[in-house]
Amino acid sequence: MDIRNNAPEIDALRQGMDWDCEDIERYQILIETVYGDSHPGSTHLDRLAKMADDGIKYRGAKPSHFTATDICDGIAQGHDGMNYSLASREIIAAMCEIHAKANGFDGAVFISSCDKAVPAHLMAMARLNLPSVFVPGGTMPLAADGFTLEQIGNVNAHFKTGELTREQFTQYQKDACTSCGACQFMGTACTMQVMAEALGLAMPHSALMPANMKYINNTAKAAGKTVVELVKKNLRARDILTEKAFHNAVVIHGAIGGSTNALLHIPVIAREAGLEVKADLFDELHRKVPFLVDTRPVGKYSTDMFWYAGGVPALMKKLKDLLYLDALTVTGKTVGENLEYIEKNGLLEQYKGYLCNFGVTPEDVIHEISPQGAIAILKGNIAKSGAVVKYTGLPKNMRLFRGKAKVFDDELSARNAILEKRIKPGDCIIIRYCGPRGSGMPEMFYTTESLCASSELVATTAILTDGRFSGASKGPCIGHISPEAAQGGEIGLVRDGDIIEIDIENRSLNAIGVDFEKRREENKNIINEKTAENKTECGGILSLYRKYASNAIDGGYMS
Numbered sequence: 001m002d003i004r005n006n007a008p009e010i011d012a013l014r015q016g017m018d019w020d021c022e023d024i025e026r027y028q029i030l031i032e033t034v035y036g037d038s039h040p041g042s043t044h045l046d047r048l049a050k051m052a053d054d055g056i057k058y059r060g061a062k063p064s065h066f067t068a069t070d071i072c073d074g075i076a077q078g079h080d081g082m083n084y085s086l087a088s089r090e091i092i093a094a095m096c097e098i099h100a101k102a103n104g105f106d107g108a109v110f111i112s113s114c115d116k117a118v119p120a121h122l123m124a125m126a127r128l129n130l131p132s133v134f135v136p137g138g139t140m141p142l143a144a145d146g147f148t149l150e151q152i153g154n155v156n157a158h159f160k161t162g163e164l165t166r167e168q169f170t171q172y173q174k175d176a177c178t179s180c181g182a183c184q185f186m187g188t189a190c191t192m193q194v195m196a197e198a199l200g201l202a203m204p205h206s207a208l209m210p211a212n213m214k215y216i217n218n219t220a221k222a223a224g225k226t227v228v229e230l231v232k233k234n235l236r237a238r239d240i241l242t243e244k245a246f247h248n249a250v251v252i253h254g255a256i257g258g259s260t261n262a263l264l265h266i267p268v269i270a271r272e273a274g275l276e277v278k279a280d281l282f283d284e285l286h287r288k289v290p291f292l293v294d295t296r297p298v299g300k301y302s303t304d305m306f307w308y309a310g311g312v313p314a315l316m317k318k319l320k321d322l323l324y325l326d327a328l329t330v331t332g333k334t335v336g337e338n339l340e341y342i343e344k345n346g347l348l349e350q351y352k353g354y355l356c357n358f359g360v361t362p363e364d365v366i367h368e369i370s371p372q373g374a375i376a377i378l379k380g381n382i383a384k385s386g387a388v389v390k391y392t393g394l395p396k397n398m399r400l401f402r403g404k405a406k407v408f409d410d411e412l413s414a415r416n417a418i419l420e421k422r423i424k425p426g427d428c429i430i431i432r433y434c435g436p437r438g439s440g441m442p443e444m445f446y447t448t449e450s451l452c453a454s455s456e457l458v459a460t461t462a463i464l465t466d467g468r469f470s471g472a473s474k475g476p477c478i479g480h481i482s483p484e485a486a487q488g489g490e491i492g493l494v495r496d497g498d499i500i501e502i503d504i505e506n507r508s509l510n511a512i513g514v515d516f517e518k519r520r521e522e523n524k525n526i527i528n529e530k531t532a533e534n535k536t537e538c539g540g541i542l543s544l545y546r547k548y549a550s551n552a553i554d555g556g557y558m559s
Contacts, residue, residue: 027107030066031065035067044180048217054221055222057224059229096128100130113137123268135219139210140181140184141179142184148176184296190295198252252316253375291369309364373392383491405430415447432485435486441556481552499513
């Protein structure tokens, strides 16, 4: 009201749209989506926005629709567009801030599905600290013969080596994406939907709903109703985003075998909430948390099966002893109270029938796969600040590895070396100048998929990078090496033939017998020239991101 009194043209301008005098006196709610014809994860979000709109109106408030459309990592794959992916998270969060601050909303609903949009929205929720609810955009069903999109890179490698015909490969491309929604595996998109619910910012059992079923519409409408109640109670995002909430999210991340990219996002969301979550917390908690969710890319089932099996509430029920059940959520109730309500009303039983259509039980999908969770944090003379590995995707023989370095300064060169059979069993592929300041931190998806296409290489060969990996990646890949090459990190000093040792159990990553300080002095001019050359390759927003981005191990945020 103070804003309106200070600027009388606000009411006049709003009545030039679909507002009347009565609407102006209502609670004003922002509906922020990434809707657009950009990819399957966003093209349906206008429908969910309409349902949230209905819920808000049913509670007597006035909604306003805004959008800052996201990009798809899959469509940005294989060209320079991938360098913009992590930067897009920062820009979407900033646009949400601009929309909310410029218009003076009382509350907000955020709706998104995918890799950078979900963390951007969660960052914005923490930054704005409005009463707000997140609505996950759901997931698409699996394709014919159990195919899911992350396998495209693998079949592409088989096509390039002549093991598949063009017709066979084209058929895989036609079939892979069955509808709108996030891709059907526990990559970054699905991981971050789960993180939103685990943090308490999304409605219970809302993450990974099938995107084209009525249940997701009902959830969006319920979110619209809920946000008005949060405004009335003055229950804000940071009231929910406590240390307990982040603890719970990291526990659930371990149990789902979540994407390594969550280590870029969770610490930054915490930072926006005025808290600190370090990568070491993932290592600490994942040692205690069993890996329970049997979904692709390392498991058997598509992610919609996890939702049918009970989703996040079913998982929380199994992990009660490791969770803070008194953490608050957007329902206005605690995690424990939500679970009691769900159990009392039999809400975890009602979707089992869908699993029966596939001859699957909840116990097939949610069961102990490994006694420890997904992530290990490695440190050593190559990664003094840290590096990340998803060891649930590692062959057991790769948990202690020694191999000769094969060094590349971009992903394409490394991928081509694999396809051209220049990489031999026992090699350690080093891909550098790919961190946030090096090139924007692209993912190394095609390199890992090319490696995984060879059963011999995937069991004997490692990949190290200061870039990141797709949530679809599996196999022996270590990313987020910090400090990165573009900041003078030791990965920029590794040479072909250096012996690299990876010791997962002892959490170490080292180049054996290398005196990096001596090598740094010897190569000072070369390193400075390479770093300068790397930083002058682009302009525009990417140059700003690369100039101000933090280390990957801290989340790659713009400071």
